[in-house]
Amino acid sequence: MTEPSTRLMTGPHAGEHAPRLVSARKPLLHTRSASGDTRMPLPYTNGWFAVCFSHEVRPGALITVPFMGQDLVVYRTASGLLRVIEPYCPHLGAHLGHGGTIDGEHLTCAFHGLVFGPDGACVRACPGQTPPRTALTSRYAKEANGVVMVWRHSEDIPPEWDFPSLDLDDRIYPQYGQRELDGYGDAVGENSVDMIHFGSLHGLTEAAMTHEMEQHTLTVSISARWKGKRLNMRLTNFGLGHTRAENEMPEFGLRVTTLVYATPIAPLRWTFRWIDIPSVARFDGWPSPARKLAYRVLNPMAHRWLISFSSEDMPFWRTRAFLKRPALMAGDRSIAAFRRWSAQFYPATPPGDADTEPVLRASAER
Numbered sequence: 001m002t003e004p005s006t007r008l009m010t011g012p013h014a015g016e017h018a019p020r021l022v023s024a025r026k027p028l029l030h031t032r033s034a035s036g037d038t039r040m041p042l043p044y045t046n047g048w049f050a051v052c053f054s055h056e057v058r059p060g061a062l063i064t065v066p067f068m069g070q071d072l073v074v075y076r077t078a079s080g081l082l083r084v085i086e087p088y089c090p091h092l093g094a095h096l097g098h099g100g101t102i103d104g105e106h107l108t109c110a111f112h113g114l115v116f117g118p119d120g121a122c123v124r125a126c127p128g129q130t131p132p133r134t135a136l137t138s139r140y141a142k143e144a145n146g147v148v149m150v151w152r153h154s155e156d157i158p159p160e161w162d163f164p165s166l167d168l169d170d171r172i173y174p175q176y177g178q179r180e181l182d183g184y185g186d187a188v189g190e191n192s193v194d195m196i197h198f199g200s201l202h203g204l205t206e207a208a209m210t211h212e213m214e215q216h217t218l219t220v221s222i223s224a225r226w227k228g229k230r231l232n233m234r235l236t237n238f239g240l241g242h243t244r245a246e247n248e249m250p251e252f253g254l255r256v257t258t259l260v261y262a263t264p265i266a267p268l269r270w271t272f273r274w275i276d277i278p279s280v281a282r283f284d285g286w287p288s289p290a291r292k293l294a295y296r297v298l299n300p301m302a303h304r305w306l307i308s309f310s311s312e313d314m315p316f317w318r319t320r321a322f323l324k325r326p327a328l329m330a331g332d333r334s335i336a337a338f339r340r341w342s343a344q345f346y347p348a349t350p351p352g353d354a355d356t357e358p359v360l361r362a363s364a365e366r
């Protein structure tokens with residue numbers, strides 16, 4: 001209950017701090033918006049999501065990764081086969097990320113020594129024991145563009161759609177970045193269609209945006225100027241976990257492809273990964289050693305420049321709330337389209353109470 005002269009103020013993470021009363025005359029910091037929305041976790045969404053870079057799992061390696069409120073174990077056999085599995089051994093539940101080892105094509109649980117073959121089946125037990133008829137639980141996984149992607153569906157439906165792999169073989173020195181952030185992974189996709197922020201936050205001028213939607217992809221094309229120079233961007237969202245940005249500054253003959261990955265790992269916690277792949281038209285005719293050297297120098301610089309862009313976004317990604325009924329403006333047309341499109345990736349029957357309903361469905365219906 002609030003007194004007439006007081007307001008109820010909650011901390012930045014509702015539930016973490018006891019509510020306290022403050023004077024109505026003092027400035028107020030609210031997590032509750034004017035429309036009544038709070039910064040609530042959203043349901044985990046369906047689709048393809050990154051769990052690590054391919055180079056983090058060399059042959060013979062086994063790692064544990066956080067993924068949508070649980071752990072997954074990712075390993076690679078000596079021949080290069082990559083597998084993503086549920087972490088618990090089917091014998092007595094040991095976490096295979098703790099002491100599990102890869103020997104050739106097999107994974108051994110450290111607790112009682114059961115051995116699992118490359119298809120996941122239990123093939124061996126310790127001396128004197130017969131291996132139980134059991135197997136590891138696999139997740140649908142795919143490696144593309146140097147990233148390990150896992151399919152997630154709230155109803156365990158196998159992959160229903162795919163996303164393209166780029167041929168990175170002829171590219172040189174792709175630049176990798178990763179951050180673990182508070183907030184909503186969905187912010188990245190929405191950021192890609194947020195035309196107004198490209199001007200107000202990133203300083204682009206003369207920005208114009210169009211969008212096209214097709215089932216699981218939503219693409220926006222943006223033409224703008226950055227410090228007076230022409231900048232063309234084409235941002236394609238493949239579900240809510242992966243965005244491909246193709247940025248071009250024609251006056252410099254510079255193109256940068258940035259592959260962006262957003263993976264929810266816990267309520268209001270997500271991992272942001274990205275790969276920058278610059279290419280410069282005038283390098284094309286250069287001899288290979290000179291070209292390599294040029295990219296070796298250029299790419300880290302381009303990477304830092306691009307980080308400076310996303311660094312402007314990150315404070316907002318970390319702290320914003322997802323409003324069910326945002327007060328959209330005329331320039332937010334692509335955001336409205338994005339919210340209608342993104343509703344397909346939320347579970348049909350969201351878990352929990354009404355507060356965790358898929359977001360934006362309400363705004364999409366407006």
Ligand code: FES
Nearest residue numbers: 089091092109112
């Ligand atoms: S729990 Fe893995 S072998 Fe027993």
Ligand SMILES: [Fe+2]
Nearest residue numbers: 191197202313
């Ligand atoms: Fe941005």
